Amino acid sequence: GAGVSQSPSNKVTEKGKDVELRCDPISGHTALYWYRQSLGQGLEFLIYFQGNSAPDKSGLPSDRFSAERTGGSVSTLTIQRTQQEDSAVYLCASSLESGLAPETQYFGPGTRLLVL
């Protein structure tokens, strides 16, 4: 399978716990994105990684959210001290950024997070 994969597919946690969500992008894709899809809110951008450049964190909703991308491949999104409003589907996407024109973003199946 050459698509974007995410794990876990579902996560139920208690308020106040930390969670880690994982994304494996398509091999060779240099750009990686995290989005959040909340009920009634649509999809919102969280963070963007491109190669070795500093990530664009402008979409992270609070300092409880952080993400890293190790070795230019796998990315982990961490939410500390989860709140009920963090419940959403977290989607990861990757693209092949050629530097000429933005490329199609390919999305993973998402992680459905429920904070009780």
Add this chain to the structure above:
Amino acid sequence: KQEVTQIPAALSVPEGENLVLNCSFTDSAIYNLQWFRQDPGKGLTSLLLIQSSQREQTSGRLNASLDKSSGRSTLYIAASQPGDSATYLCAVLTGANSKLTFGKGITLSVRP
């Protein structure tokens, strides 16, 4: 700030009908526009991507058009089928950070 609007939020049509889904955006300085399909409980599948210099793209029964100056795009679905039932999302790419701004989607139901 870029805003993307898709109206109506839901649409129900009989099988075989040709239909048009609309998308509008507030900032015409876009790099491209994409239409995605999302099935319940699934991720997003890219249907069509139109670069800012293009007017339309076609794939099978789907045709997407872009009028950048007026901030509008349409997705045309010919001879709709029950298998087309899904949520259709429009997204525009604005700015150097390749951030996609999404509409809230149109949930389409095609009745047999």
